[in-house]
Structure formats: C-alpha cells, structure tokens
Amino acid sequence: xxxxxxxxxxxxxxxxxxxxxxxxxxxxxxxxxxxxxxxxxxxxxxxxxxxxxxxxxxxxxxxxxxxxxxxxxxxxxxxxxxxxxxxxxxxxxxxxxxxxxxxxxxxxxxxxxxxxxxxxxxxxxxxxxxxxxxxxxxxxxxxxxxxxxxxxxxxxxxxxxxxxxxxxxxxxxxxxxxxxxxxxxxxxxxxxxxxxxxxxxxxxxxxxxxxxxxxxxxxxxxxxxxxxxxxxxxxxxxxxxxxxxxxxxxxxxxxxxxxxxxxxxxxxxxxxxxxxxxxxxxxxxxxxxxxxxxxxxxxxxxxxxxxxxxxxxxxxxxxxx
Amino acid sequence: xxxxxxxxxxxxxxxxxxxxxxxxxxxxxxxxxxxxxxxxxxxxxxxxxxxxxxxxxxxxxxxxxxxxxxxxxxxxxxxxxxxxxxxxxxxxxxxxxxxxxxxxxxxxxxxxxxxxxxxxxxxxxxxxxxxxxxxxxxxxxxxxxxxxxxxxxxxxxxxxxxxxxxxxxxxxxxxxxxxxxxxxxxxxxxxxxxxxxxxxxxxxxxxxxxxxxxxxxxxxxxxxxxxxxxxxxxxxxxxxxxxxxxxxxxxxxxxxxxxxxxxxxxxxxxxxxxxxxxxxxxxxxxxxxxxxxxxxxxxxxxxxxxxxxxxxxxxxxxxxxx
Numbered sequence: 001x002x003x004x005x006x007x008x009x010x011x012x013x014x015x016x017x018x019x020x021x022x023x024x025x026x027x028x029x030x031x032x033x034x035x036x037x038x039x040x041x042x043x044x045x046x047x048x049x050x051x052x053x054x055x056x057x058x059x060x061x062x063x064x065x066x067x068x069x070x071x072x073x074x075x076x077x078x079x080x081x082x083x084x085x086x087x088x089x090x091x092x093x094x095x096x097x098x099x100x101x102x103x104x105x106x107x108x109x110x111x112x113x114x115x116x117x118x119x120x121x122x123x124x125x126x127x128x129x130x131x132x133x134x135x136x137x138x139x140x141x142x143x144x145x146x147x148x149x150x151x152x153x154x155x156x157x158x159x160x161x162x163x164x165x166x167x168x169x170x171x172x173x174x175x176x177x178x179x180x181x182x183x184x185x186x187x188x189x190x191x192x193x194x195x196x197x198x199x200x201x202x203x204x205x206x207x208x209x210x211x212x213x214x215x216x217x218x219x220x221x222x223x224x225x226x227x228x229x230x231x232x233x234x235x236x237x238x239x240x241x242x243x244x245x246x247x248x249x250x251x252x253x254x255x256x257x258x259x260x261x262x263x264x265x266x267x268x269x270x271x272x273x274x275x276x277x278x279x280x281x282x283x284x285x286x287x288x289x290x291x292x293x294x295x296x297x298x299x300x301x302x303x304x305x306x307x308x309x310x311x312x313x314x315x316x317x318x319x320x321x
Numbered sequence: 322x323x324x325x326x327x328x329x330x331x332x333x334x335x336x337x338x339x340x341x342x343x344x345x346x347x348x349x350x351x352x353x354x355x356x357x358x359x360x361x362x363x364x365x366x367x368x369x370x371x372x373x374x375x376x377x378x379x380x381x382x383x384x385x386x387x388x389x390x391x392x393x394x395x396x397x398x399x400x401x402x403x404x405x406x407x408x409x410x411x412x413x414x415x416x417x418x419x420x421x422x423x424x425x426x427x428x429x430x431x432x433x434x435x436x437x438x439x440x441x442x443x444x445x446x447x448x449x450x451x452x453x454x455x456x457x458x459x460x461x462x463x464x465x466x467x468x469x470x471x472x473x474x475x476x477x478x479x480x481x482x483x484x485x486x487x488x489x490x491x492x493x494x495x496x497x498x499x500x501x502x503x504x505x506x507x508x509x510x511x512x513x514x515x516x517x518x519x520x521x522x523x524x525x526x527x528x529x530x531x532x533x534x535x536x537x538x539x540x541x542x543x544x545x546x547x548x549x550x551x552x553x554x555x556x557x558x559x560x561x562x563x564x565x566x567x568x569x570x571x572x573x574x575x576x577x578x579x580x581x582x583x584x585x586x587x588x589x590x591x592x593x594x595x596x597x598x599x600x601x602x603x604x605x606x607x608x609x610x611x612x613x614x615x616x617x618x619x620x621x622x623x624x625x626x627x628x629x630x631x632x633x634x635x636x637x638x639x640x641x642x643x
Contacts (some may be wrong), residue, residue: 225623227629230636241627260543301615301616309539318635319634
C-alpha cells in the first residue's frame with residue numbers, strides 16, 4: 001500500500017524540515033505546495049529535494065484562501081499520477097504518529113466504499129520561548145493539551161483519504177482538512193460519509209505554536225491577510241485579541257499565544273487560562289537530525305515585513321488607479 | 322500673534338514635547354493628525370484637555386498630501402485676524418529663538434510680499450547610548466557646526482492669504498506657485514539670522530524609531546505605488562531591515578547627521594565638528610509613553626491601518642468592465 005501526504009504551506013521555516021523528514025519516516029511520499037512563503041521555507045524545501053527525498057515541491061502564487069481547492073487538487077494528483085492508495089492531507093505543523101504501519105494499512109483498507117477516514121488530532125505545546133535550540137528536541141518535549149470538555153465536532157479530527165475519495169469525482173476537502181464534502185459549496189454540499197480510525201493506530205499531532213517569534217509572524221500575517229481580503233475576524237475573536245496584544249506590545253503569555261491557534265470546544269470557556277497537560281510516553285516525532293533549519297527563531301519584524309510587503313503590493317495593484 | 326501648524330503621524334515618542342516646547346515660543350498651535358496608529362492622537366487629546374492653546378484636527382485622506390493639507394491649514398490659521406505669522410513645522414522640529422522680542426523684530430523686518438526662511442540644523446542624539454527618556458535624549462543631541470544640506474524652513478506672513486496662487490512646498494521648506502498658476506516656482510524669501518531663530522530638527526531619536534519610520538514609509542509608498550528605486554538609500558536601508566541585518570549604529574549616526582543631504586554631499590563623521598547648542602525649553606511631560614523596546618508594535622498598527630484602507634479602496638472601486 002502506498003501512503004502519500006499532501007500539504008500546503010506558507011512561512012514555516014522553523015518546522016518545515018522536521019515536518020518533511022518525520023512524515024517521510026511514516027509515508028512513502030510527500031507533495032508540498034508552497035503558497036507564497038516570504039521566509040526561507042522555499043529554500044529549505046529546495047535543499048530537501050536536492051537530497052533526493054521522496055518529496056515533490058510545487059509553487060502556488062495564487063492570491064486568496066484556496067487551501068481547500070489546492071489540497072483537493074494535490075490529493076487527486078497523488079492518487080492519479082502518484083499511485084497513492086491513501087492520502088493524508090497535512091499542515092506543516094502536523095506530525096503523523098503511527099504505532100504500526102501494518103495496522104495502519106489494515107485500518108485504511110477497512111474504510112468502507114464511499115467513505116473517508118478521520119484521524120484523531122491532539123494538540124501539543126512545547127516551551128514557547130525563543131531560546132536557541134533544536135526544534136526536534138523542543139517538539140519531542142512538547143506536552144499534550146488535555147481538554148476539559150471532549151470535543152466531538154468534525155473540527156476535532158483530520159482526514160485520511162482512500163481510493164474511495166478518488167472514485168468520487170465531486171468529493172472536495174474542506175478548509176483546514178477537517179472534512180470532505182460531496183460538492184464544491186463549503187456551506188451547502190453534503191458531507192461524504194466517514195469512519196474514525198482508531199487513535200492507537202494513527203494520530204496527527206498538531207503543534208500550532210512553537211515560539212514567540214513564530215506566534216507573532218503567524219498571527220500578524222493571518223490577520224492582515226484577512227483584513228486585506230475584506231474578511232476580517234469579528235471583534236472579540238481570539239486572533240484579533242492576540243493581534244492587539246502584539247500591536248500594543250503587551251506581554252505574550254502562553255494563554256495569549258494558544259487562545260487564537262487552538263480549536264476549543266464552545267463550552268471550554270477560559271480553557272487557555274487553565275490548561276492541563278499530559279506528557280506522552282512516546283514523543284510525537286523521532287529523534288531526527290536536521291540540516292537546513294535556522295538555529296533559533298529570529299526577529300519577527302523582518303519576516304512580517306517580507307510577507308506584508310507582498311500583501312500590500314498585491315492589494316495596491318488591485319485597487320487600480 | 323505667532324502660530325505653528327503641524328501635520329503629524331505616529332509621533333507618540335515626541336509629540337508632547339513638540340507641543341509643550343513650541344508653545345513656549347508660539348501663541349498657538351494647530352496640529353493635524355494624519356492617521357496615526359499609535360498613541361499620538363490620545364496624547365494630543367490629553368494636551369487639549371489641559372486647555373493649552375492647541376487646536377487638534379484630523380485628516381484621514383489617503384496618500385501623500387502634505388503640501389495640500391499644509392497650505393489649507395496655514396490659510397485657515399490666518400482666518401484669525403490676530404495671527405501675524407504662521408510657522409509650518411513637523412513633529413520632530415523645535416523652534417530655537419534668542420528671545421521672543423528679537424524674533425518679532427526680525428519678522429517685522431521681512432519686506433512686503435516676501436516670506437521668511439529659518440535655518441534648519443539637524444540634531445543627532447548618541448544612538449549608541451540611548452538616553453533614559455525623550456527629554457534627556459533631546460537635551461543630549463548635538464548638531465554639526467555646518468550643515469550638509471541647504472534646506473531651510475519657511476515662515477509665512479499674512480500676505481499669503483491674498484496670494485491665492487501660492488502654496489506651501491513639500492517639506493515646508495519654502496512657498497511656491499501652484500503648478501496651475503501663471504507664475505510658478507519659488508517665491509521671494511528672506512533668511513532670518515540663525516542667532517535669532519532656527520528650527521532644530523531631530524529626525525532620528527533611536528534605532529527602533531528609525532526602523533519603524535523606514536518600514537512604515539516604505540509600505541506607504543508601495544501602497545501609493547510610488548515605491549523607492551532599488552538603489553535609493555532608503556530602499557537599501559529597508560532591505561537591510563527586512564533581511565534581519567542589525568542596524569549599524571555608526572552608519573545610522575552618519576546618516577542622521579547628513580539627513581536631507583544628497584548622498585554625494587554627505588560628510589564623514591570625522592570631518593564633522595559637533596557642537597552643543599541646546600534648544601529645548603524646561604518642559605516636563607505627562608503623557609509620553611516609555612520608548613518602545615522594539616519597532617514591531619508600531620509597524621503592525623500602522624500596517625493594519627494601511628491594509629484596511631487599501632481593502633476599503635478596492636471594495637469601493639468600480640468593477641472592471643467585462
């Protein structure tokens with residue numbers, strides 16, 4: 001059985017190498033679409049390709065929020081031309097944890113016709129300082145967030161696609177890779193039926209916040225891109241509060257950094273303020289060696305400027321005149 | 322009656338001392354906030370609350386409109402019949418006068434239909450050893466004995482009101498004919514002697530303030546589609562900031578001393594004779610925040626505003642013909 005990952009990434013220089021090397025220890029191939037990174041992500045991906053890893057890198061400079069379209073297209077490509085039997089759509093901050101490859105393959109083979117698989121998606125938090133150090137060691141020491149309220153909506157899991165997805169021509173991956181719809185309309189199309197894959201067989205470990213610098217860059221660019229698209233978050237939204245904290249020079253606590261990048265259960269009010277953690281017996285990634293990743297998070301301002309200059313240039317062009 | 326007019330944006334570190342100092346010389350100030358994203362507007366409102374002779378106006382127009390806005394503001398100031406002269410200023414400029422009496426005599430000696438010009442010395446603080454607060458920084462700033470640039474700042478007399486073809490030039494350096502006027506070009510000016518009055522200019526106050534200034538200016542120019550050329554000094558500076566290179570304090574000090582001078586006219590620090598020439602009145606501050614530890618918060622606030630304006634402009638633009 002051939003297992004392939006597809007991913008759309010942007011500005012992930014701190015983690016992209018660990019993402020590629022780790023997930024290729026589980027998968028047989030990776031297709032990564034760089035969507036306009038302004039940092040060293042493209043250079044790191046090029047360096048990894050030069051190592052002849054089982055990695056295909058594509059570039060997309062399309063403006064807008066096209067994750068669903070681009071990931072759907074990459075997944076279909078993986079099935080049709082890449083010979084995949086199963087595809088895992090992943091973000092750059094996600095790491096597959098598989099106990100046994102055989103058990104995973106059996107689990108995927110058991111997905112019924114017309115269905116897709118869903119994979120548990122626990123969130124992990126490393127130390128959030130900017131101290132120089134190996135991101136691998138940091139990820140290996142990260143702890144799992146324990147939810148006060150069990151989260152059972154479709155946002156609590158990610159997806160694993162088998163050939164049943166490829167056979168269903170209308171199947172479309174949703175934004176965030178949480179679901180599959182039978183149709184292109186993200187609001188009205190019906191869901192494709194699914195089954196949950198057992199957590200002891202496969203999990204996708206999510207590390208959305210890794211350092212103060214990465215948090216600032218991620219928050220600033222995400223918010224400003226939405227403002228530029230006239231799709232700002234509503235007032236009071238966690239990401240707006242996080243952005244305001246950065247723009248006002250307020251101290252960035254763990255709570256501030258997590259509240260906007262972790263999906264909380266609606267009843268989990270104040271969850272970020274009273275977090276409980278568990279330390280797993282097995283770290284989320286193997287003890288892999290990195291060759292191309294910057295040693296420490298840098299100053300966020302250059303990264304923000306690089307990304308925002310591109311945004312402003314594009315926005316100015318579209319105003320005409 | 323002498324009045325100052327200033328158009329300001331993102332000057333929270335200096336706006337209070339600008340107002341308090343210049344009001345020790347002038348009888349009133351009109352300050353137009355042009356879209357500040359930092360605490361500037363709040364500080365100006367607090368100063369208005371103290372019943373200082375300060376009028377605060379806001380202008381949210383997008384673009385590089387300083388000449389048009391300043392021309393309007395100067396004309397507006399003269400609608401008060403008691404105003405004799407208007408000083409167009411920036412927030413980083415401080416009037417340095419011998420005495421008010423001598424200044425008034427010098428202004429009274431300006432010939433009819435002529436504008437005044439004040440010397441514009443550049444002051445530079447010790448950027449390698451940041452002062453504990455803005456007052457200490459301004460008091461420690463020194464100027465070169467001779468300037469690298471040839472610019473002055475204009476003083477405008479009442480005849481400007483009748484000279485309807487005259488406009489304030491970019492940078493408030495002189496008065497010129499409107500581009501559509503029958504007679505264009507610089508109008509007649511007379512220089513006021515340096516000993517009596519000058520405008521002390523402090524363009525660079527700290528490394529962080531400089532970084533924010535360059536970054537915001539660059540993105541503003543990109544948005545307005547009047548970007549710098551790749552080899553322009555400002556673009557080279559911005560490229561360094563964007564690539565994460567640490568700012569070289571020595572190079573910044575050199576640039577600060579040669580501010581407003583063309584690159585070919587720059588003088589090396591070793592050839593500059595720096596002099597103590599204090600300009601700041603004994604003022605104390607109530608609202609000025611501590612100096613920012615880094616430029617990011619101000620840059621982000623300003624960029625958010627800029628991006629929002631661009632997005633609004635795009636939403637308001639007519640759909641392209643199909």
